[in-house]
Amino acid sequence: MAQPPRTTMFRPHPVTAFDCTQLLGGRANAVRYATASIDDRHRSISIQVAMNYRMPSLAARVLGQSRRVAADRFAHYTRLADLGLGKYWSRTITLNGADYDVTVTARTAADGLPLILAHTGSPLLGPLSSRSSNPYPLLRGNLYYEPHHEGDADAMFAMTAAHEIGHAFLTSAFGIHWSWGHGGTSSIFGRMAAGAPPYPTSGEIALMTYYRSNPTATIYRQDILRRTIASENDVKTLLYIAGRE
Numbered sequence: 001m002a003q004p005p006r007t008t009m010f011r012p013h014p015v016t017a018f019d020c021t022q023l024l025g026g027r028a029n030a031v032r033y034a035t036a037s038i039d040d041r042h043r044s045i046s047i048q049v050a051m052n053y054r055m056p057s058l059a060a061r062v063l064g065q066s067r068r069v070a071a072d073r074f075a076h077y078t079r080l081a082d083l084g085l086g087k088y089w090s091r092t093i094t095l096n097g098a099d100y101d102v103t104v105t106a107r108t109a110a111d112g113l114p115l116i117l118a119h120t121g122s123p124l125l126g127p128l129s130s131r132s133s134n135p136y137p138l139l140r141g142n143l144y145y146e147p148h149h150e151g152d153a154d155a156m157f158a159m160t161a162a163h164e165i166g167h168a169f170l171t172s173a174f175g176i177h178w179s180w181g182h183g184g185t186s187s188i189f190g191r192m193a194a195g196a197p198p199y200p201t202s203g204e205i206a207l208m209t210y211y212r213s214n215p216t217a218t219i220y221r222q223d224i225l226r227r228t229i230a231s232e233n234d235v236k237t238l239l240y241i242a243g244r245e
Contacts, residue, residue: 011184013233014174015240020095023240030243031172033113037245038100045093045102047242049085049165050112053078054140056119064122065129066142077117077145077157082106084158085165088207089230089238102235113168114140115161133190134164135180136171155225159207166208166230173237185210199224206231 015023024038033050055074056066069077082105089104113136121129134141141164149156170179180188185196192210199211199219205228213219230238 013183013231013237014178015233015237018240023236024095026242026244027240031241032111032243033109033168034238034242035245036239036242043098043100045100045239047089047102047104047238049104049106050109051081051085051106051165052108052110052112052114053081054114054116056116056142060116060118060121064125066116066118066121066144069117069119073119073145074117077143078108080154080158081115081117081143081161081165084160084162088159088162088228089166089235091229091232091235093232093235093239095236102239104235104238113165115165116140116142118142118144120144120146131190132160132164134167136168141167149221152221152225156221159225159228162230163207166234169238169241170208170234173241179208182208182210203227204229204231206234208234 026036035048037046037048039045053074055069060066061068085106086104090102092099092101094100115134123129130144130146132141132143134143143157143161143164145153145157147153167179177188180186180190181193185193187193192212196210196212198214199205201214201217201219205211205224207228207230209231
């Protein structure tokens with residue numbers, strides 16, 4: 001007997017509990033790494049995120065978690081991470097019935113969000129030396145450049161940077177379970193949930209959601225890179241936790 005299709009009900013995004021006045025005003029205990037400037041007249045919002053990129057430590061290299069990153073490659077990875085943050089977190093959101101254009105940019109600061117930009121390490125360590133993650137605020141995140149993506153390696157690194165940096169935003173706002181669990185589409189350890197949705201064949205692909213392969217259509221990497229963007233609710237979350245200029 002054929003089984004009915006499995007459906008999973010995910011709880012609403014926590015940011016929907018706040019009204020537009022609260023989102024525009026920001027929360028009282030704003031994060032220190034993000035600042036928002038709101039121009040109501042032109043319906044534009046600029047959010048600047050402070051980042052503190054670092055090279056892999058000597059200990060990490062000795063343990064095989066990464067290989068040495070040359071200065072020119074580190075500078076290249078920094079540019080890609082900044083590019084990814086701006087590309088995937090900038091979008092239009094609706095507040096009080098009006099569309100606001102949100103632009104997100106990065107700046108370098110010693111007290112910014114820490115993120116290690118790394119080469120993949122020893123294959124003997126498996127995902128511990130090759131899988132990007134950001135267990136903020138418990139540990140520094142590691143962002144691995146993966147050359148096996150070949151011609152898309154730079155673009156994939158930029159998109160992955162946006163995803164990993166985004167974990168800091170969602171954890172700051174709503175805690176580890178919401179952030180690390182990718183809004184209910186994975187466990188907090190990154191194992192995909194049984195009810196995770198398939199990649200949509202059209203429209204937006206949410207940056208912070210885990211997706212399964214689509215059983216009815218092939219979704220190519222270039223399509224994923226083109227359609228991925230932080231969801232409107234996730235960008236509203238960043239706006240809510242950011243300080244105000």
